[in-house]
Amino acid sequence: MNPVQSTSSLTVAKFGGTSVADFQAMLRCANIVKSDASNRLVVVSASAGVTNYLVRLSQQNVSVEEQRAIIENIRSIQVNITQHLTAVVETSLNQEIDNLLDALTQQALTQSLQYSTKTTDAILAFGEQLSSRIFAQVLQSIDVSGEYFNVQQVMKTNSLHGKAVVDIKQLSEQCTLLLAPKLKEKVLVTQGFIGQDNKGQTTTLGRGGSDYSAALLAEALKGDNLSIWTDVVGIFTTDPRITDQARAIKEISFGEAAEMATFGAKILHPATLIPAMRCNIPVFVGSSKEPEQGGTQIKKKVDSNPTYRSIALRREQTLVTVKSPAMLHASGFLAKVFTLLAKHELSVDLITTSEISVALTFDNPSGSTQSLITNTVVAELEQLCEVSVEHGLSLVAVIGNGLTLAKGVGQSIFETINDINVRLICHGASDNNLCFLVDESDANLVVEKLHNTLFN
Template sequence: MVQPFIFKFGGASIKDSTSLIRIVDILKSRWKNGLVIVVSAAGDTTDHLEEIIQRAIDNLGFSEQLSQLEDFHLNLCRPLFEEGHSIFQQVSNEFTKLKRTLDNEKKQEGNAYFYDQVIGYGELISTRILQELLCQNGHYCVWQDARELIATDSNYKMAKVDWVLTMQRCRKHLADKLETFPVVTQGFIGSDWQGTTTTLGREGSDFTAAILAVSLGAKSVTIWKDVAGILNGDPDLFPDAVKFKYLDFEEAAEMTYFGAKVIHPKTIKPLAKQRIPLYVKSFIDPESSGTVIGNFKDDPKIPITVIRKNQVLASFRIKDLSKVGGFHFEELFNLGKKLNWNVHLTQGSAVTVKMVIDRPDQVSNVLPKSILEIFHVEWEEELTLVTIRNYLPTQEKIYESKAEKIYLAQKSPHTLQLVLSMKTTGKSTVS
C-alpha cells in the first residue's frame, strides 16, 4: 500500500471562491497518489447549522436560515463552475436531504443525537464542491464519506474512536483507491456500530486527520491554517509573538492542553505515539516554512503564553473538619464530568479544593445536594487564566503589576499559572 500524506483544510481556507482556488493552487504542485485531503465545513457554516438546529429543537421556523445557507454554498460555486454543472444539483440535493433530516429525525432521541445527524452536512457539502473543482482542473480524485472510515461509540457530540475498527475500515475503503487517486473526505464526522452519524467534538477535523494518519501509516500530516505556523502567543495580544520552526510533541501537547487553539487537543497524542510528524503551514503563504511538530527533545525553550478568559474559580471548603485529609477529589471530579466542566487547574489544601473551569451556564443552580452537604462552595467569575510554559521571572512580575487581584498561583520548574482579575468581579456564595 502506498504510504499516504494527509492534508487538512479548515473552514477559513474555504470561506469563499477565491479561497477554494487557492487550495487548488496549493495542491497543484503537491498532487500525488496517496494524498488524503480532509476538509471542514466552509466558512461559518457550522455556526449557522448550530443556530438552525437550535431553532428546530425549539420548534421555531428555520426555512429562511436554511435558504440563506444554501445560497451561500451556491454562490461559492457560481464563479468556479459553468452554469449547468452537476455541482449545483449536488448542493441542492444535499440541502434537500438536510431539510428532510431537520423535519423527520427523532428529536426524542435527545438533542445530542439530533445535533449529530444534522451538523455534518457542512462537511459533506464542502467536500463535494472541492472534489468537483479539483477534477475540473485536471486533478482527478475520489470523494469518500468519512462515516465509512471513522468508527466510534454512540456518545453523540463527543464520540470516542474505535481504533481497531477504524483501521480495518480505512484499509478496506482507501487502500486500493489511494494507489490510483487522491481522496477527498470530511473532518469531524464518523459513525457508530449501527451506522448512525456521530461527531468527534467541535473543531474535530484536525483529530480526523490524525486518526486517518495513524490508521493508514501516513508519512506526515499537514494542517493548512490562516497563520504562518505555531506562535508562542496569540498575535492579537502579543504583537512580538515568535514562530516556532520546530516543536516537540510534548511541548505541543502542553500548549493544546492549556488552551492554545492552533491545533485540536486530541490531535497530538496519536501522532506522537506513531512518530508521525505534523506540519502547520499557511494557506496564504504556502511556500513559507511553517512549523513542524515531531520528536525534537532539543527544541528551543521559548516562553509560551496561553490566555483563557471568562474562567470561574470554584472553591470547595469542607464543612466537617473531622474529615480533614479526605480531599474528596473523586467526588469533585465526578461532578465535573457529570456537568461537562472543562477543568484547567486544581489546587488542594487540608480543607479546600479549588478548581478553575470554563464558565458553565447557570453554574450556581446545578450543584447536587450531596455536594452541598459536604462543602461550602464559592464562585469567583469573569477571571483570566494565564499559563506560561518556560516562563521567565520577569513575566510573573509583569502580570502581578497588571492584575487587580491574583486569586491563585501555581508554578513548577517549567510552567507558571496565574488566575487573576483585570477588573472588579462579583462574588456569589452558593452555600
C-alpha cells in the same frame, strides 16, 4: 490528471473552514495539494459560516421561516463556489447540493418537533458533506484526480452524540480495506468532524473534531506527515491579536504544542496531537492563504529547547473553592468531591489544595450559553462542604522547557505582573508549563507584559 503517486510518502492534508470559504480559497488549497505528490488524502471542514448556520438550525426555537432562510444562506455560500466551475460540473454539483439541503430541511423539521442530540449531529454533519463534494471537483478543475470519499465508511464511533469516541481498531481495519487502496490512484477528499455509530447513525466528534479526524486518519493509514492548513502562518509565541510583537515559531515539540493547545492556543486542538504522538507523525501548521511563508513544524525532537516558548490564554474560566474542616487529617474527602464531579461529567483543569480547602478550575467552552457549574452541582457540593464559585477569570499559561528546574522562572514572571491580582497559581505538575488565573479584564495586559519581558 496529476500522475499516480510516485513516492511511498503519504501526507494527510486538512483544510479549515476559512481555507474552503469560497472559490478562490478552495483554488489556493487545491494548488497546495497539487504541489506535493505525497498529498493523497484531504480532510475538509465546512465552508466558513456554514457551521454557524447549522448550529442555529439544530436548536429548538427555530421557526419554519427562519429554517428556510438559513438553508437558502447555506445554499448561497456553496453555489457561489460552484458557479466558477464548468457548466456541466456546476449543474451536477448544484443538484447534489439541493438533494443534501432537502435532506437537511427534513432533519430541521424533525428537530423542531422533537429535539434530540442524534438529530443535532445529523444536522451539523451537512457542512462537511457539502464542502468535500465541491472541493473534489475543484481539484479536478486543475487536473488533479480528486474524488469524494464518505468518511463514515471508516470513522466508526460509539453513540455518544456531540462528542463521539472513535473505535481506533475499527478505523484502522476499515482504512486498510476501503481507503488505502484508492489512495494509490486518486487524491481522496473526505470530511472531518463526523463519524457513524454501529446503528448507522451520524455522530460528531465535538470541538476540534476536524483536526482530530485528520490525525486519526493519518495514524490509521500509517501516514508520514499531517498538514493542518488554516488562516495563520503557523503557531505564534502568543495570540497576535493581543500583541503585534508575537512571532511565528519555526518548530516546536509535541509536548510544548500539547500544552499550548490545552491551555488556549486555538490554532490546534489538543486531541489532534494524540494520534500523531502515538505514531510519531510530524505535524505541519501553515496558512493556506500564504503557503510560501512556511509554518510551524511539530515533532518529537526539536533543535532548540528554550526556557520560554509561548504564552497561551484561555478565557471564560470558573474557579470553584470547596472548604471543609473535615478535610483536616481525614481521608476520602477529595474522592467524594471528584465522584460528584464525575457524575456530572465535569473535567477539572487545575487544582490547588490547602489543609482544609481545595480550589478547582473549569473551562467553559467558547460560545456556551451557561456555566458548566450549575446550581444543581453547587447544591450537591454544599452537602459535603462550603462552596464558592467565581466567574470572569482567564487562565494564562507560560509554556516552555525545564520550568520546574530553571532558576528565577517564578521571579521573572510574577515581578513583571506584580501590580496584577493573581487568583491561583499551578506550578510543578508539568515541566512544560506554569499556569495562573487572573481577572478577565487584566488578561490581555498580563499577556502583553509577559511577552515583552520573556521574548523581547
